[in-house]
Amino acid sequence: MQDRCTLCGRRRKGGSKYCLYHQRAYENLKRAFERWRQALDISWVEFLKEVAGNPETGEWAREVAERLTERGLL
């Protein structure tokens, strides 16, 4: 299933390892990190942990954050 998203099994988007939605969540994470960094002077790893535990974080964004943390793809 090489053409499937590693998180949900949907079709992958272009060269990404994620589907359209998880890719969008990943991009949102990257964009948000810039603002978190300015706000808190936080590292990418800490940021992912914070986001994964935040109740306002969307389900797909949390899945991406948890996967990145688990796999050490930091």
Added chain:
Amino acid sequence: MTGRTLVVCEKPTAARRIAQALDEEGSPEGYREQGVPYFIARRRGVDLIVVSALGHLFTVAQRGGGWTYPVFDLKWVPAYEADRSAARTRVFIKVIERLSRGVEGYVSACDYDMEGSLIAYTILHYICGEESLRKARRMRYSTLTDRDLVRAWETMPPSLDFPLIEAGRARHEVDWLFGINLSRALTLSVKNATGYYKTLSIGRVQGPTLNFIKEREVEIRTFVPVPFWVIEAETEIDGKRYPLEYKRRRIETEREALEIEAACRGREGVITSIQSKRRSQAPPPPFSLGDLQREAYRQFRYSPRTTLRAAESLYLEALISYPRTSSQRLPPSINLVEVLRGLRRRRAYADLAERLLSKPRLRPRQGRKDDPAHPAIHPTGNLPGKLSKMQSRIYDLICRRFMAALGDPAVRRNVDAEVDVNGHLFHLKGSQVVEQGWRLFYAPYIREEEVVLPALREGQVLPVVSLDAARRYTKPPPHFNPSSLLKLMEDEGIGTKATRTDIIDTLFKRGYVEGNPVRITDLGFTIVETLGRYCPDILSVEMTRRLERDLEEIQTGETQADAVVREAVEALKPILAEFKTKERLIGVEINETLRAEKLRANVLGPCPVCKTGEIRLIRNKQTGKRFAGCSNYFNGSCDTSYPLPQRGRIQATGKSCRECGAPIIRVIRRGRRPWELCINFDCPLKRRGEKRAG
């Protein structure tokens, strides 16, 4: 008008009211033939046969056979021929056909809107014949009061409202073309690809609406919160605490927030300036249907469907004007004084109505939206009899809003004191209503809080009794609720005031969305996603909006109905051709979700014995009977099973029995109240005769 005249109404209740109003004695003769009520009223020597329809007696259907697509050849047929659930329309058609024999005049007295005009037109056209259309006249009224109905009778235009009828006809045909073709395409895609049959539907307005819900869901699920800080501070004056608002609502960085906190904590503030302003608040305009539905949701959490139903029943009781209106305006033709005199007879409104009646001039607040057919929703002034709780609430809302629209502006006094705390600016704000104006009439539905400040002076020193830099996070957009979804459809210009509520209901019925707040289901998600990938035009709000515009232009005579229907066919052709080429792919993708949903629907709960399996609903292939068994049976590790009721629909509740741990199910049988039970036949609770297992 001589001889006998056939008066066609939309519903039996309306027929009775119209007959009563038009009969010179006020007591028409009532008859019932095969369960179909009709009335004979006498007016100026003419017998008026007042008959009722049952909503639409005729509908659009496919010309020729075959359950396939594309289908562009349509015809109008009696509703019972196209829809088994409309079987009762057959006797209505038969009775109207008999009563119309020998009639010399015809009057369309259905609700004055597109649907009403079309209902009467199809009855006259298909039952009474072409000739009747030339003779027919149209009653135009906005309330079912005697006064309004008699006036409508006396001022009838000499012909039917053909532009409105044509617009209605085109809307039905366009919606049918989209609905039948797209729904068949979807259903057949799954059936042809997998052999599995499941009715799937999508329509011209359903598609874009579902897409909006899906887009919102994606936004929520991909949302990443961002931190910001707020400075929360309080001062104390005469033993009472008041909030101090920092000059900036949000501080973007922690460092800055902590600096402000450090600079201000433990300090005193000094009032540097005080501004006091009087602000006038205009009364709210009277309700359009959308406004009423939103307000009823806000106040009572009534769904748009519930509100519409209650409003329609009030209209049929001649207590309010026609509710399916977009207007927020009360034209001069409405006798406001008479309505208020009527309201004055009700104890709850006596003082309020009297206040308005004592004003030298009544000038209602007019909203921006108008409707050429009907004014804003307003009470008629008739005294209500016994109303249900729901009717009472909606009636009260309408009456109070009507009176509020006639009230004077309210006046608030807003005080803003600037407080300097060690070089940082805070605001101490107060707000107080000084002239009630229209608020007096709408008081039960106003939820603003007042902050009354004590007397302040410049240079006054205020203690800062608490101060914190609190971390907050941005929030995702909210899920839609039935009311906000309706508003979105209105703002986007898709659907009409008459159809939007039905469209939202259809999305629920098809299982595409669920709950409140409205959440898209996996099936709904797959439908939108698949269509978006292969046939994005079906979800295009632009195409729907353009068609809505064209349909409106038929009413004003700028466009012909046939041209709009042709345009719809031309728009559909490439979409359906494209769909056909990808039918198999679409079918396979949708089927994956359908199978997963079916599997999920069969899971009743966790197995209380092995703790690792799921108790599933299983059907015995030989006997067809159903029972519940553990999923681990298939690997030989658990043989737990339970008998199940053989009739009715079974739903999982997500609950387990507090005594034995077996799943609790809900059994739904037609005509009975759903009941919940523990599926364990030998549950100790049942032996003890205790009912509540959950």
